[in-house]
Amino acid sequence: MTLKQAQAVAQELGDIALTDAKLQAEIQRLNRKSFVPLEQVKILHDWLEGKRQARQSGRVVGESRTGKTMGCDAYTLRHKPKQEPGQPPTVSVAYIQIPQECGAKELFGVILEHLKYQVTKGTVAEIRDRTFRVLKGCGVEMLIVDEADRLKPKTFAEVCDIFDKLEIAVILVGTDRLDAVIKRNEQVYNRFQACHRFGKMSGEDFKRTVDIWEKKVLQLSVASNLSSKTMLKTLGEATLGYPCFVTLGEANL
Template sequence: MTLTTKTTSDSGESPQDSGGNGDRGAAPFLDLACGDGASLLIETARIRHKRWDNIIRKLEYCRTWSKGATDPYCMMVLGESGTGKSAVVAAYMQRHKVSEEEEGQRIPVLKVDAPAVPTMKSLAESMLFALGDPLADKGTLNARTDRLIRLLKRCGVEIIIVDEFQHFLEHESAKSLQSTSDWLKNLITQSRLPVVLVGLEKCGKILESYPQLDRRFMAQAYLKPFRWHEAKREEFFHFLSELDDQLPLREKSGLSDPEMAQRLFFASKGLVSSLMKIVRQGAHIAIELNEPRITAKSLSKAYKLTTARRIKPDPFLGPLPEIDETWGKMQVILTNPPFNTSVKSKVAPKQAA
């Protein structure tokens, strides 16, 4: 399939831009018949925002300032599920891609996921496999570690990122976790490379009990959900506007319009992962229906397809929810609720009598 983009004049405007009717201006759109190409653009859309940029800067600091250091600069990236931790790591890896050189592959950023049932041997195996070792699953822990140290140097690795690190905290005993702590410490010391642990917020608290790791991972960066209170709302609007610009549709969908943004915030609870799933699915539906933009009806269908624990009434077709954040929780009160009743999100704090 071929991708059909807008043609532009010398002034930079396309014929569609000059009409001023909400048509696309910032990004090319696809002929809606090109489903495969459109799907690819929808699924690969990545939106940078301040939180990501701050963490990427810190990752880059660890990578560059650890070169030649006897005590590499390590850190943790923490946040609740759905806040975009893995997406930030993916964006960082795009800056430092694997390259083919005469000596073999150069892998500046080695990223692995902690195994679902983690052990030191399985983590070493994951790293060896990512470095292309055909015998990744062979040998004792000491033998695997020795090979790993050699391959890290041979592949030009400059930073190691371990995602989903909470698996170690969830499955290992205190004794096993102490052994893992010692192994990671030795890996950092022998390789002289920075290690970044990515996981849920509870990782930071639990590691306080393990001085060997806690001392090395004192630098911690947090990814929080978007907030709705007035001081932070503009960040959410900006994210939606950037996302709208990247969608391969004929017209902008008005995602950052105040009412639509309010509905999207309610449906996603401010979580980047939930928001992206809803909007991406809404864009797919719009293309299937040959519609020029995402509509509230498309988002309603997308919400039902992507959200297991849905809140009623429908956040996109029902009354406009009024959102009040209290003590970090999200409380939703519907304006003009049907039958004179109110609906609150399940994460809302209890009201005082």
């Protein structure tokens, strides 16, 4: 299409009216991330807390987009770091996301960065030693490793050492691919046998979430009856049971 043709089309259709200020404000509100506490998140937090107190390791497994990351991150935020004058911070729960093809150096680097310590240069042994000292000094009781299937096979031994030598509960988070990876190594699998599956929503959980989302996120002036049997069926088919809705702004639940 030439410029003249485009100008002709634009002239024929006319100018696009500016969005009403009130409507624009509502669009911006709906575009903000909204969080709804799910029962399955509370169950996850209870499971994680049990592991932290018992210093036991395990894994959290589920499909992508089911809310594993949000749930684990929220649990970490419930354990706020404490800082005493002249003392290193006390971080009872540390949560990290690791990069692709994560080796030992990358793993230790992410841990140090999360705990606000400078990543020093040196051999793997030197960086490992510094990481262990920092984990111990910060009083870390649980280390949550998200996207754990990105760990290189040999790096799983480093994760096992954090659990074995420091008595820190290590939680691996990932998809079913994580299960396939760790089951190849009996020693790794034995340390992370305890598993919490974070699944998609269905039944009453789905209905309750839709009801909360309609009332607290959409905040429509007139009820839309999204939680009616017919609408729930439509929403269930559209979302496939994943705890997020993207029709009117994304609501990360």
